Amino acid sequence: MYCKKSDEFEKNSVPKTQKAQISVLTPSDDKDFIVRKILIQAGGSMPNHTNEIQHQQYVLDGEAKVVVGNNEYHAQKGDFIYIPAGINHYYEACYGSDYEFLCMITTKEDCIKML
Numbered sequence: 001m002y003c004k005k006s007d008e009f010e011k012n013s014v015p016k017t018q019k020a021q022i023s024v025l026t027p028s029d030d031k032d033f034i035v036r037k038i039l040i041q042a043g044g045s046m047p048n049h050t051n052e053i054q055h056q057q058y059v060l061d062g063e064a065k066v067v068v069g070n071n072e073y074h075a076q077k078g079d080f081i082y083i084p085a086g087i088n089h090y091y092e093a094c095y096g097s098d099y100e101f102l103c104m105i106t107t108k109e110d111c112i113k114m115l
Helices: none
Strands: 018-024 033-050 055-068 071-076 080-083 089-092 099-106
Touching: 033 055
Parallel strands: none
Antiparallel strands: 018 033, 033 089, 033 099, 055 071, 055 080, 055 089, 055 099
16 A cells, blocks of 8 residues: 555656657556546647457546547546547647646556557
């Protein structure tokens, strides 16, 4: 068990993105779920892709265009986003601010497909 400031976790670049970083907040021995904190800097993006597992996301700060399937959202601080397994989605921090969110996933094996 621990209590740490989320800014103290290691930040890594996210492959195939522009200006994005990820920190894994969940202990590595957790068997049920993973919580990740993702920062997409202003002007950055994450390309259109699918995952075999669902995502549940909570926006911590900023705003971005988030496209899930055929739906486009202007996601902002305090919003909750649900992305079902297999549905295409992408992000663009195109409103002049950084976009930071928590992304919760299961520990099931995932396959990411870039579109």
